[in-house]
Amino acid sequence: MSSSAHSSALIEQISNYMNTQIPFQQLLGLRITEFASERSEVRFHWKNELVGNTPQRILHGGVTATALDTVGGTVILASVIERLADSTPTEEIIQRMSRVGTIDLRVDYLRPGRGDEFICTATIIRSGNKVAVARMEMHNQDGIMIAFGTGTYMVG
């Protein structure tokens, strides 16, 4: 199997794992819809259980923080996999992935969390052997930017 095929297969496998085996993502209905180091994407649909402000029917800020943290972690994981896939046994990649974790997260709440579907995207702005930084955005289906985030992640 060629190296990029190895990377793709692994990305596919991890993506399936994350979409089915992480309880809190399941609870919220978050799905990874793009999983690459250049850009990752997480989507979810409105559900009444996600409301924080009942009279105004707005998403809880914690839902937004969860979605941004998830998409930021996804883009970082993708970069770890892509970097290692050519040269590293799968077990060691899994090992490295288990050490990826959020160090700190900033969320800017720009507009009320209203919509039918929410699309969260992330890109990497600092990439390193030990620490990486991602920049995240959340829009609704009409392209309204609802929140912006910055996350610092441990990678090694």
Next chain:
Amino acid sequence: MSSSAHSSALIEQISNYMNTQIPFQQLLGLRITEFASERSEVRFHWKNELVGNTPQRILHGGVTATALDTVGGTVILASVIERLADSTPTEEIIQRMSRVGTIDLRVDYLRPGRGDEFICTATIIRSGNKVAVARMEMHNQDGIMIAFGTGTYMVG
């Protein structure tokens, strides 16, 4: 009814409301256990649905962010109520409360989210007519500090 009795009754009423009528807090099992401007507290128990890292059985970072945002919002709401209760009709207080919202939030993930019960506390470090800032901490039942947060909130 004396003014402080008015404030206490209102605090009690709002606290009940928040503990029963906010879907996302219900979903996670968050309960407000102290509701005062000097210090507020939110608690929740471990549940398997809250896991983010399955092999290591660690809370999802979004759970931590939700709990810190909730306790920060609680201490800010308490200060709005306490300030207005003596001189303002209840309807106007409710009106003011509906305008309280998170502007931005920083979470520092200090240690893995492991434990049976999680205790989140908040104090106010900037108090103003338009904007207020709270400082939050999350410990587990053994007193281990798991996360630290800072939140800026719109209040008026």
Next chain:
Amino acid sequence: MSSSAHSSALIEQISNYMNTQIPFQQLLGLRITEFASERSEVRFHWKNELVGNTPQRILHGGVTATALDTVGGTVILASVIERLADSTPTEEIIQRMSRVGTIDLRVDYLRPGRGDEFICTATIIRSGNKVAVARMEMHNQDGIMIAFGTGTYMVG
């Protein structure tokens, strides 16, 4: 004088003021080179006095934070002026401007602060009557992104 001419003249006047009458900006050599709500820019040249890491000759992180806070404040001020210029007496605009202030600032240090000239840019991601949020970047003359920032500002 037409309304947009009024706005331009005021922008010019404020820009001159900020480039000559703010001691700490003078000390560092910061110059506002674009002053508009759509995008503002601040530039400065390398000076030995700005070093924080002497053996490696890298800018002090405080210089970067100062430049990002300055360009973020500039884009916010420009939006206040542009919004008010048509309908508001200059004295009141000046009054409003004096109330603009940084509530909180996050700086992400992405790469070592090395270069001959540093170009800082800002755009607004949340615009409001009371609070606004700006997103800032600092590059050197070769287009290397050195830092990224997010600032929340009081505007009213």
Next chain:
Amino acid sequence: MSSSAHSSALIEQISNYMNTQIPFQQLLGLRITEFASERSEVRFHWKNELVGNTPQRILHGGVTATALDTVGGTVILASVIERLADSTPTEEIIQRMSRVGTIDLRVDYLRPGRGDEFICTATIIRSGNKVAVARMEMHNQDGIMIAFGTGTYMVG
């Protein structure tokens, strides 16, 4: 020389270095007055050159950010030195120290920067082999808290 004496001598030496050989700290007049992993302190006096808001005579926000970043970096450096001093040659400690750097910084501006002397303190809230997090405060000589900060630092 005993190990703790080694650590103390090194701390003394580094402290002198930082107080005399870092140009931007000299420019602002920042002095390290406590240098220990348990708690570090940096002080500076009011100078007209540090003003950001001329009519109101308030410190530039960049001065506050610089002072908080400096005291945060100091407490982190002290912890690196204390941990290594017993077992590591001085050259290697110096080597390790040169790799300490700020990853990200949050500053909360709580009250206007007015006073004769400013006292900045820092403690460590996350201590690790690769990444550490410090919490900082700035008060004036009357005990008024002017700003609060959180910094994430690379340590290894």
